[in-house]
Structure formats: C-alpha cells, structure tokens
Amino acid sequence: MIKIVLIGSGNVAHHLIAAFAKSKKASIIQVFARQKETITAPFDSNKVTDNLADLARADVYIIAVSDDAIAKVSAQLPFENRLVVHTSGTVSLDALDPKNRKGIFYPLQTFSKNKAVDFSQIPICIESEIQTDYEILEKLAKNVSDKVYKINSIQRKSLHISAVFVNNFVNHLYQKGQEICIENDLPFAILKPLILETANKVMSLSPEEAQTGPAKRNDNQTIQAHLAALTDENQKKIYTILTQSIQNNGTKL
Known part of the structure; x- marks a missing residue:
C-alpha cells in the first residue's frame, strides 16, 4: 500500500481525495489544510491537520496548492530526503525544495468541487529525478487512471x-x-x-x-x-x- 500525505484543500485536492478513496493499492493517510473546514470531500476529520510539523510519515507527499505557493510550502516541510511532488501544469520541478526528492503528479483536467469526474479517464503526467521515484509515481498514477504519461517540465x-x-x-x-x-x-x-x-x-x-x-x-x-x-x-x-x-x-x- 502506497501511503500518501496530501497537502492542500482546493479543487485538485478535493478530487484526489475522492479518487484515492476508491484505490486498493494507495491510500491518503493524512491531509494538511491551513483551514480544516475547507476539506469538503468525504474524509476522516481526525486525519486532517493544520500544522506542517505534524505531518505523518508517508511514501509520497502531494502538494496540491496554488502555483505561487508551491515553493514556499515545499521549503516549509519539516523533513528531508522524502518524495515530494506537486500537481501544477506550469510550475517547474525545480520549484520544489532540494532537501527532498522531487516529482510531478499532474492530472490534466479542469476541476470544480461541485462537479464529479471519472478519474480513470484523466491523463496523469508524471516526472521525477530518480528512476525509483518514477516507478512509485507510475504505480500511484495507474491506481487511479488508465492514462499515464511520462512528460518533462518543458513538455x-x-x-x-x-x-x-x-x-x-x-x-x-x-x-x-x-x-x-x-x-x-x-x-x-x-x-x-x-x-x-x-x-x-x-x-x-x-x-x-x-x-x-x-x-x-x-x-x-x-x-x-x-x-x-x-x-x-x-x-x-x-x-x-x-x-x-x-x-x-x-x-x-
């Protein structure tokens, strides 16, 4: 079971919670939100934190926040040498703090909280610096989507x-x-x-x-x-x- 900590509470985070809730091989074990009440997808409130210092140990940390907040949030993570990815379509891999292993987990779709989507049909674009991390992200993506693409930051x-x-x-x-x-x-x-x-x-x-x-x-x-x-x-x-x-x-x- 791939353990995920999701950082964010916006539209993308909302749909990732719903998608991974159906997965048998990956699970969101914790969600970080600066305001807990902004988590609107069905999720155990006891597993929601508003303190980055309380983040659980996980295999992957998915940052699903606004583009201009990715670098700041990444720099504030209180650990090193863990796999941290973001979900942006435009922000470079290099925006992630180098103290952790970097990756991209970009679902190519327009998301609104009040509109359900079939995540299995959403292309997920992945990228990493290390092959073993790529393999983790590929497994993670294939757990929720039938359309997974290896795409670099320029592409x-x-x-x-x-x-x-x-x-x-x-x-x-x-x-x-x-x-x-x-x-x-x-x-x-x-x-x-x-x-x-x-x-x-x-x-x-x-x-x-x-x-x-x-x-x-x-x-x-x-x-x-x-x-x-x-x-x-x-x-x-x-x-x-x-x-x-x-x-x-x-x-x-």
Whole structure:
C-alpha cells in the first residue's frame, strides 16, 4: 500500500481525495489544510491537520496548492530526503525544495468541487529525478487512471498552454456566445447540441479536418454581416482575430 500525505484543500485536492478513496493499492493517510473546514470531500476529520510539523510519515507527499505557493510550502516541510511532488501544469520541478526528492503528479483536467469526474479517464503526467521515484509515481498514477504519461517540465508547460487554448479560451467563447444569445432573447441551450457535436468530432478527426464555418470557406459576405451585427467592440475584435487565424491556417496547406 502506497501511503500518501496530501497537502492542500482546493479543487485538485478535493478530487484526489475522492479518487484515492476508491484505490486498493494507495491510500491518503493524512491531509494538511491551513483551514480544516475547507476539506469538503468525504474524509476522516481526525486525519486532517493544520500544522506542517505534524505531518505523518508517508511514501509520497502531494502538494496540491496554488502555483505561487508551491515553493514556499515545499521549503516549509519539516523533513528531508522524502518524495515530494506537486500537481501544477506550469510550475517547474525545480520549484520544489532540494532537501527532498522531487516529482510531478499532474492530472490534466479542469476541476470544480461541485462537479464529479471519472478519474480513470484523466491523463496523469508524471516526472521525477530518480528512476525509483518514477516507478512509485507510475504505480500511484495507474491506481487511479488508465492514462499515464511520462512528460518533462518543458513538455508539461507546453501542454498546459495547449490546455488553456482548448479549455479556458473555448469556455470563454461559450460565455461570449451566451451573451449574444441573451442580448437577442435566445436560449443558450439551443447551442448545446452543436457544442457536443463539435467536441465529439475531434475524437475521430483532427481539429483541422473538423473545422467548418464562414472563415474556413472564405465566405466574406457572411463574415462582414456578422461583424456588422455585433455591437460589442470586444466581441468584434475576438471574431476578427479568430477569423484571421482560421484563414491564415488555410494558407499553410
């Protein structure tokens, strides 16, 4: 049984608690939270501490805190030569304090506490400095996910940028679409089948192959009509930039 101490109480920590609760080969034996009441996932309150000095002995310490707090928390750990990993998509392995063995345990997914996820389908990106530590992290990851990848810090940073494009930016475009619907007394729900079909297409086609729309077919008449209909300057700017990007992509073929 791989023993885990989880440090953090945010969205990632919440879902890691739920995922490892189902594991038969790994167990979270303790959770650290500066405010105990922020632990919202089902977990024995007697195993929650708000004092780093009271951290239990474990095989792996997973730091699941905000990116800007990782280095500070790592430096405050009251022990040496233990395996300490973080869950960030952008923070380097080098941010972890060198007094301990370093690693990465990055689940590539968007997490919200009030939205359950199937952790078995979440890619987990792992990295370590020592092969034996990698083997521990690989076993740990495979206990909760069917999709485990060995990815270095440079690759992980690029992966996170890609994730921002396909997740955060796309979701922001959903918001802009919703605003246009509201402005014109239309239900946003009418777009949801289209959203699902667009997402499903890239499961079998490349994004380039799946691209459709007026920009793809250089339908300038429709493009100009859309721009004329938009009254919000920010929406016009976004529409123009994305249209140009799609058209420029076509010139590379």
